[in-house]
Amino acid sequence: MIKLMIAEDEYMERKALRYFLDKYYSSEIKIVAEVANGENALSQALIQKVDIILLDIQMPKLDGLKAAELIKEDFADIEIIILTAHSKFEYAKKSIHIGISDYLVKPYLEEDFREVLDKTIEKIRSKKKKKSSQLNLKNKLAELTPLLEQEIILEIIYGTSLSLKKFVEHKKLLDINSNNYMFLIIGASDVCMYNKELLTKIKKKINRIIDRIIASIALQDMVFLLLDDEIARIKESREFKELIFELKCDFKLNYHTEIIIAQSQVYNEVGDIYHSYNQAKSVLMDEGNKIKKPYQREKVICGKIIDRDLDAAVKEFNNIFSILIECYGKNAGNIKKYLKEFIILLNRDIKDYFGSDIELFSTQQVEKEIFSFEDLYDIKIYIQHLISKVVSIILEYQKDGKNQVIETVKNYIKENYNEDISLSEMAEYTSFSRYYLSRLFKEVEGINFKDYLIKVRMEKAKKLLKSGEKIKDIADLIGYSNPNYFSSAFKKYTGISPTKYLKA
Numbered sequence: 001m002i003k004l005m006i007a008e009d010e011y012m013e014r015k016a017l018r019y020f021l022d023k024y025y026s027s028e029i030k031i032v033a034e035v036a037n038g039e040n041a042l043s044q045a046l047i048q049k050v051d052i053i054l055l056d057i058q059m060p061k062l063d064g065l066k067a068a069e070l071i072k073e074d075f076a077d078i079e080i081i082i083l084t085a086h087s088k089f090e091y092a093k094k095s096i097h098i099g100i101s102d103y104l105v106k107p108y109l110e111e112d113f114r115e116v117l118d119k120t121i122e123k124i125r126s127k128k129k130k131k132s133s134q135l136n137l138k139n140k141l142a143e144l145t146p147l148l149e150q151e152i153i154l155e156i157i158y159g160t161s162l163s164l165k166k167f168v169e170h171k172k173l174l175d176i177n178s179n180n181y182m183f184l185i186i187g188a189s190d191v192c193m194y195n196k197e198l199l200t201k202i203k204k205k206i207n208r209i210i211d212r213i214i215a216s217i218a219l220q221d222m223v224f225l226l227l228d229d230e231i232a233r234i235k236e237s238r239e240f241k242e243l244i245f246e247l248k249c250d251f252k253l254n255y256h257t258e259i260i261i262a263q264s265q266v267y268n269e270v271g272d273i274y275h276s277y278n279q280a281k282s283v284l285m286d287e288g289n290k291i292k293k294p295y296q297r298e299k300v301i302c303g304k305i306i307d308r309d310l311d312a313a314v315k316e317f318n319n320i321f322s323i324l325i326e327c328y329g330k331n332a333g334n335i336k337k338y339l340k341e342f343i344i345l346l347n348r349d350i351k352d353y354f355g356s357d358i359e360l361f362s363t364q365q366v367e368k369e370i371f372s373f374e375d376l377y378d379i380k381i382y383i384q385h386l387i388s389k390v391v392s393i394i395l396e397y398q399k400d401g402k403n404q405v406i407e408t409v410k411n412y413i414k415e416n417y418n419e420d421i422s423l424s425e426m427a428e429y430t431s432f433s434r435y436y437l438s439r440l441f442k443e444v445e446g447i448n449f450k451d452y453l454i455k456v457r458m459e460k461a462k463k464l465l466k467s468g469e470k471i472k473d474i475a476d477l478i479g480y481s482n483p484n485y486f487s488s489a490f491k492k493y494t495g496i497s498p499t500k501y502l503k504a
Contacts (some may be wrong), residue, residue, distance in 0.1 A: 003386070181273075183263070
């Protein structure tokens with residue numbers, strides 16, 4: 001129900017308003033308050049959190065315009081309809097700059113009252129629907145951010161030729177403006193405790209003093225890229241040193257394990273990003289082997305698979321397989337046992353990284369297949385195919401997340417193609433940057449946002465032309481205020497003018 005307040009000092013006027021509301025809007029509007037002066041109007045608006053106020057312009061204690069101005073300062077979304085006598089009409093028009101929705105001039109007819117209320121109700125419904133859609137989309141998009149952060153960290157770790165370019169792009173996508181950065185890497189002897197919840201918890205703690213953080217669990221490390229214009233000062237501050245001490249204490253008390261927290265120097269050039277990571281990594285490794293890491297080579301394979309680098313993953317597996325042959329010779333039993341553990345590790349790490357909802361393979365079934373082979377070469381080929389399958393699953397899994405965003409944009413266009421829709425508006429609607437949404441839309445749909453909007457409008461125009469609508473009306477119906485511009489756009493899209501299309 002829409003909540004409404006009547007603010008009118010005349011009792012008979014309040015009674016008339018209630019009569020109209022009960023007669024026409026009893027199923028849509030709930031009257032939550034009636035007040036007779038401006039001060040009460042202000043206080044009840046704050047208490048009741050109303051959607052609509054019918055506000056008389058001339059009231060005791062605090063006039064309607066002043067009350068409206070104060071209400072709008074705190075609750076910009078409240079729709080206020082000014083009630084004014086004809087003699088005060090010019091004065092009432094001044095309320096437009098305050099953000100008043102509409103006004104009714106006394107004495108008003110029922111038709112006038114209903115027209116203004118209907119328009120205001122529709123406006124409220126539209127805003128609530130948009131807010132609901134934005135909230136749902138924001139929740140979906142929040143799920144994509146960790147994937148983007150993971151991609152950044154892995155690109156930096158592997159130092160591929162495209163990483164610099166991608167890092168600059170991803171900074172824009174995440175709306176990160178700072179150029180000053182450093183790496184912080186946490187290493188522990190017991191990496192089984194690492195999970196997304198712990199990563200998020202640590203990230204929040206660091207966020208108390210650092211502006212922006214990109215974080216991921218990568219190759220048995222918790223890697224944090226800290227970005228802040230003031231990071232050089234922060235790094236030397238007492239609060240940063242206390243934060244490092246607090247993190248070490250948390251691990252010791254809650255997880256009964258010692259950790260090493262390695263830091264790089266502060267940099268401001270993108271070209272130093274790999275050096276910065278490697279610097280922190282070297283500090284970590286130089287701590288006298290305090291952190292013993294099992295399955296290091298297997299972790300490298302997992303990292304390559306997560307990064308969708310099939311060739312590198314298969315190459316690393318082949319290296320491991322060669323080592324197994326050197327160690328165990330033709331003893332297939334020991335090699336199969338090793339590969340069984342490797343498959344469990346692979347399945348666990350991929351699910352830890354992407355979430356348990358990603359469907360990979362049945363470890364029991366894979367184990368059964370491995371132990372069914374007699375020839376070691378057949379086992380090797382089987383695992384290579386399995387790695388290829390997992391990379392394909394990850395690619396599809398990530399694609400689905402992106403598709404959800406674009407489907408939301410497409411649905412919005414479908415419902416609002418007749419409005420003045422822009423890429424900037426859609427970027428705000430989806431809570432993404434204009435740059436990222438444009439890139440993502442082209443990647444998923446194969447055409448850019450503007451061309452897709454034109455396509456939707458023109459396909460609708462074709463149907464309207466065939467139904468007998470006038471060209472001028474069609475232009476307005478699909479979002480073109482100028483019929484000549486519509487005709488030009490239609491011809492560019494179809495190759496013929498609207499008039500010739502009708503005759504075709």
